[in-house]
Amino acid sequence: MPDVATRTIFADKAMLADGWTSGVRFILRNGRVSGIESGVAARAGDERHACVLPGLGNLHSHAFQRGMAGLAERRGDKADSFWTWREVMYRFLDRMTPDDLQALAAIAYLEMLESGFTRVGEFHYLHHDPQGRAYADPAEMSAAIARAAAETGIGLTLLPVFYAHSGFGGQPPSEGQRRFLHDLDGFARLLDGAGSVVAELEDAVVGLAPHSLRAVSPEQLAALETMAPGLPIHIHIAEQVREVEDCLAWSGQRPVEWLLDHSAVDRRWCLVHATHMTEDETRRLARSGAVAGLCPITEANLGDGLFPAQIFLAEGGNWGLGSDSNVLIDATEELRLFEYGQRLQHRGRNIVSSSHVRSTGEMLWSQAVRGGAQALDVKEGGAKAGLSIGLPFDAVSLNLDHPSLAARGSDRLLDGLVFAAGRSGVDCVWRFGAQVVSGGRHRARDEVVRRYRDRLGRLIG
Incomplete structure (x- = not known):
């Protein structure tokens, strides 16, 4: 379920609907983006990430x-x-x-x-x-x-x-x-x-x-x-x-x-x-x-x-x-x-x-x-796709310590991700404001994989 309380996520850089922006605070309410501030500094209580993209x-x-x-x-x-x-x-x-x-x-x-x-x-x-x-x-x-x-x-x-x-x-x-x-x-x-x-x-x-x-x-x-x-x-x-x-x-x-x-x-x-x-x-x-x-x-x-x-x-x-x-x-x-x-x-x-x-x-x-x-019919009023006010906060953060993402400016990060780092460059993933992936690993991975193995054995055994 999405988070209910208002919370903020700060990104040193983020890919918004209109392009890359530095110093971005996403204000979330009930899993949706209720506000976006750009060109600002992080504040006390912000959850901080280096780079955030739309999912x-x-x-x-x-x-x-x-x-x-x-x-x-x-x-x-x-x-x-x-x-x-x-x-x-x-x-x-x-x-x-x-x-x-x-x-x-x-x-x-x-x-x-x-x-x-x-x-x-x-x-x-x-x-x-x-x-x-x-x-x-x-x-x-x-x-x-x-x-x-x-x-x-x-x-x-x-x-x-x-x-x-x-x-x-x-x-x-x-x-x-x-x-x-x-x-x-x-x-x-x-x-x-x-x-x-x-x-x-x-x-x-x-x-x-x-x-x-x-x-x-x-x-x-x-x-x-x-x-x-x-x-x-x-x-x-x-x-x-x-x-x-x-x-x-x-x-x-x-x-x-x-x-x-x-x-x-x-x-x-x-x-x-x-x-x-x-x-x-x-x-x-x-x-x-x-x-x-x-x-x-x-x-x-x-x-x-x-x-x-x-x-x-x-x-x-x-x-x-x-x-x-x-x-x-x-x-x-x-x-x-x-x-x-x-x-x-x-x-x-x-x-x-x-x-x-x-x-x-x-x-x-x-x-x-x-x-x-x-x-997939994702819309909320006139909001654009991606990280926009009114839409769910469906987002991905990158691990900029990854060797294929290191020392890249914003204009080269996605080249490094798509053509070199691949999925190993993904750090966190949020869906409707809830963080479901951390450090590249889904929060329910162990249980989901265990049940999958049990069921698959019956189907192909």
Whole structure:
């Protein structure tokens, strides 16, 4: 729970919405920033830190997949791909109970917080029991996610997933998908239940997520858009070449092209991956105001491809980060791999930076803060994303004694963090004003890891 009393946190330097500032006092009330003083000296009673940054939003997570990290790295009898990986995933979740899911989600959320993520968008599609039957409470598995968020302290945007088909054109679902499936009426009940299970969490949000164009019909997608007016809508799209080919065969259009032509895509949408786009699709997506949800570690692990960042950014496109399969949870590694992928593709350096913001690390961090806040529906009146008055104090402090952060001015700190120190440069993390990480270690690490080990042994034993 957030701190109730007014308290102050002083930073020698802090990254505010308008850039780096020295001598910053954050005045917190009930977990939110109620005032910011800059260019001042510390006062008696202030909690002091050398450097404070806004926490990042993790806009795309499948928490249960944390438990299968490393289990799909063995060569099969045929060429391995996303589609063979998916079969491993279906087998892994076969016996999973709500308590198992809570244990797996808790360690994923703990690791997110330790690396600098302070909020997660849980793209949640594991709804039913192992036989594919609905639980008496349709939000039973959603409640497990909410409990994991509560015990770790991470902010939660819960995105219940609608899943009905195995392929474009309304193909019947497979046996491996039995735990995901809904009709529209059942999904409406799930949404109601999801709102109830997150009600006790501070500033939790419920949106919705049509799984993908291959998993919903056009009629279902249109109905889903009316279920959550004003709330976030997330969708997987154009992740794999085969998906593009199948969409063309079904509709004569590519996935992003079809979605932009048939849905009112705007700022409340997050298109996850959007890897395989033409130049025209890329420009149209950027101009729509939607967020591109990029998951560089997972996209590399699954062999998806590289996002067309140069064109997208030139058009002013918004993007954010997700840890997706949670094969490795590390906010700085996601940022670093995003930039490095672009360098390899274009055979250049400092691709994401600009003449306005020359620090690549700072540009990556600030853009990911903005895109994550938009996609996860973080807002309070007219407040900006990040460390702003009215918003929760979701923040990260750095250990400036780290060798890769030593002797750096503000304009070089994030370069040192993203490209050298990595998560080992993170010192403390606050979520809704409560300090949940100190010295790089989550306050509940021992208990969460112990329970995770016990549960994982049952699932893969």
